[in-house]
Amino acid sequence: MSKINQLQEIIDNSKSIVFFGGAGVSTESGIPDFRSENGIFQSLKKYGDTPENLVSHSYYLDHTEEFFQYYKENLIFKDAKPNPAHTALAELEKAGKLKAIITQNIDGLHQKVGSKNVLELHGSIHRNTCQICGKKYNLDYILESDGIPKCECGGIIKPDVVLYEEPLNNGILNFSADYISQADTLIVGGTSLVVYPAAGLINYFNGETLVLINKSKTPYDNLATLIINDAIGEIFAQIKI
Structure with missing residues (x-):
C-alpha cells in the first residue's frame, strides 16, 4: 500500500484528529522559513x-x-494564499474529524480558508496592540506606518507575535496539550520538531496513530506510525475528505 493510501485509510478511520504544524505548511504558500x-x-x-x-x-x-x-x-506576506494543506484541514474540521489545529505559524492562513479552532502558539501578524492603552490595530495599520507604528495615544503598537526570549502563552499551551492528549490520531506536518517548548507537545499524545509529514527527518521518527518525507501541500492535495 502506498503512503498516500495509508494516510487516507488513517484519516478515514479516525474520529478525533489533531494537526500540529510548522513553517513547512506555509512555505508552499510562498512564505519562506526565515530560520532556513x-x-x-x-x-x-x-x-x-x-x-x-x-x-x-x-x-x-x-x-x-x-x-x-x-x-x-x-515575516509579513499579506498576499500569500492558502495551499491544499490548509484547505484539506479546513474540510476535515467541517467533516467533524479534525478537532484542532495547533500551529507555530503567524500568518493566519488556516483561518483565511475557513478553519475555526486554530491554536496559534506564536501569535498572529493580524493582531497588534498598543503597549500603553491596549487599543487593537489590524495588519494594514502596521504596514502603512512609517518606521515605528504608533497609537493615537503615542504608544508603540506591538504585534501579537511571540518573539525570541518571550514565553509562549500558557493558556494556549495547555489547550494544545489537552487536545493532543485526547486525539486518536496526531498528524504533524511541516516541522522538524526541534523548537521547544512547542515540539514537546508531541509527548502528550496517547492515541493510536502518529503521522509525521516533513521533508526532513525529525527526532520523533522512531515513534511514528507513518512517515512521509515530502511537501505537505502536495500530500494533502491527494487526500479525499
Whole structure:
C-alpha cells in the first residue's frame, strides 16, 4: 500500500484528529522559513545579524525601528494564499474529524480558508496592540506606518507575535496539550520538531496513530506510525475528505 493510501485509510478511520504544524505548511504558500539557511544568510547580509536576534525581545526594545523594518520585510506576506494543506484541514474540521489545529505559524492562513479552532502558539501578524492603552490595530495599520507604528495615544503598537526570549502563552499551551492528549490520531506536518517548548507537545499524545509529514527527518521518527518525507501541500492535495 502506498503512503498516500495509508494516510487516507488513517484519516478515514479516525474520529478525533489533531494537526500540529510548522513553517513547512506555509512555505508552499510562498512564505519562506526565515530560520532556513537562506533566511540566515540574507539576514546576515542585509541586517548584519541572525533572524533569532532580529526578532528577539531585547532587539525589539533596543532597536525598535530596525526591528519593525526586518519584521515587515521578512515575516509579513499579506498576499500569500492558502495551499491544499490548509484547505484539506479546513474540510476535515467541517467533516467533524479534525478537532484542532495547533500551529507555530503567524500568518493566519488556516483561518483565511475557513478553519475555526486554530491554536496559534506564536501569535498572529493580524493582531497588534498598543503597549500603553491596549487599543487593537489590524495588519494594514502596521504596514502603512512609517518606521515605528504608533497609537493615537503615542504608544508603540506591538504585534501579537511571540518573539525570541518571550514565553509562549500558557493558556494556549495547555489547550494544545489537552487536545493532543485526547486525539486518536496526531498528524504533524511541516516541522522538524526541534523548537521547544512547542515540539514537546508531541509527548502528550496517547492515541493510536502518529503521522509525521516533513521533508526532513525529525527526532520523533522512531515513534511514528507513518512517515512521509515530502511537501505537505502536495500530500494533502491527494487526500479525499
